[in-house]
Amino acid sequence: MRGADTFTESLFTMRRLEDFVPADHPLRPIRAMVNEALLKMDHLFAGMYEADIKGGRPSIAPEKLLRAMLLQIFFSVRSERQLMEQTQYNLLYRWFIGLSMDDAVWVPTVFTKNRERLIAHDTIIELFNHIVETADRKGWLSGEHFSVDGTLIQAWASHRSFVRKDGGDDDAGGNTTGGTTFKGQTRSNDTHASRTDGDARLYRKGKTASELRYMGHTLSDNRHGLIANAMVTTADGYAEREAAKVMIHAACEAADEDTISITLGADKGYDAEEFVNACEGMGVIPHVAQNKSNRRSAVSDTIAASEGYVLSQRKRKLIEQGFGWAKTVGGIRQVMVRGIKRVDQLFVLTMTAYNLTRMRSLGQIRPQAL
Incomplete structure (x- = not known):
């Protein structure tokens, strides 16, 4: 007998996020190792927020932020905006990060701002070191x-951002539309730098083209x-x-x-x-x-x-x-x-x-x- 194409949604559910993740899912052992490392970093997280004496709204928990950043790498999520969008409806993402079904997902700009705090305190390097210690303890090193x-x-950064440090004009082609041509010009890291990323260097290796x-x-x-x-x-x-x-x-x-x-x-x-x-x-x-x-x-x-x-x-x-x-x-x-x-x-x-x-x-x- 053909089933009816109907949709009935219950007002309440008695299932937890844990119930939706298979017992043999690959992320389960990974999450266990990450949580073990994050517990050892509690003193570092506490020191990051000691200066916040004025109170205000609590920031994103650094543990959840780091799990979300790892999740972005595991699933090749291109941007924080896409990560927040997928976390809104993906139960696996919510489970790994530590968000319940009813928790609101962060605004992408807030996520990015809080991520900068982790970078400033070398939190990621600390996490890397704890994961290496776990591998050593298990005899894998x-x-x-x-x-x-x-x-x-x-x-x-693009080639167009690579301009002269002295402010000179590199546009030898006479392009008046805002473009830049470099034919016949000599550019080097000594005389030029990127306007958008000053730390990038023009470099080539082997048969590759010169890129920033x-x-x-x-x-x-x-x-x-x-x-x-x-x-x-x-x-x-x-x-x-x-x-x-x-x-x-x-x-x-x-x-x-x-x-x-x-x-x-x-x-x-x-x-x-x-x-x-x-x-x-x-x-x-x-x-x-x-x-x-x-x-x-x-x-x-x-x-x-x-x-x-x-x-x-x-x-x-x-x-x-x-x-x-x-x-x-x-x-x-x-x-x-x-x-x-x-x-x-x-x-x-x-x-x-x-x-x-x-x-x-x-x-x-x-x-x-x-």
Whole structure:
């Protein structure tokens, strides 16, 4: 018998949000790990609002704000406005963030303003560190063998915003409609800067075209490819090696005293005598791919012939998975924020989300299989 096309809505419901989320939903273990980290950050959240002595309306709870920002990355939501719109009707979003069915969703501008407070207090970096600590406690990090690499991040700024610092006219084409042509002109970061994002730099790598960019760097642990450190710098030819030294130095300080040696895998771009010497000075074995193209490699043949070197070169490719996920799912290919501080925080948050997805998968594997 054909059913009737009717719609009857009950005035009340006796079900909770928890009942609408399947017991085996992938977000359940992720939310548990995030909540565990947020509990440890309570002192930081309290300090963020100590200056608010005048009272007034309560701000968005930082815990809910961070969950919402992670959710935006997990589901590739393009903007805060779209996130707020989807949270209005998506029960899964409300459950993950911590909003009840009757709670009002925030205005996008209020959400953005409160997000700036998190950035100012480095809350995202604190969350990243707690997630890494969780991975270490579960035995998913080696703490000894790492890989490093960098990737280009396109800035939220156009070529038209890249103008002379001295206020001169770059419009050589005589365009009177407001456009700008650069044919036959020489532009560099020394003489030009973006009007909309002063921290972005005109840069190219390999066969890519010159664009206004930043450079993102990650240090991954070779055991399961989890990101142990992440940072953003301005884009230039030395940024990758300088960032690598900062991150591996932090890894050395955090290493256990019983650690015999720390290794660092990297591609040929890191094969420079200055970088190799800096690694050896920190007690790090440089498992850097040898670059012998019309030159002498800074990595000794003794290191290159070792069994650990071959293993590091195979494991270092795991770091590319993090970059690929961040650009296709996390939307980091071109950031929609401006300023190196905001770009850095967004990049670190994206790598936090990437770690959570991998840790969720690792948690489904039997411990003896690890």
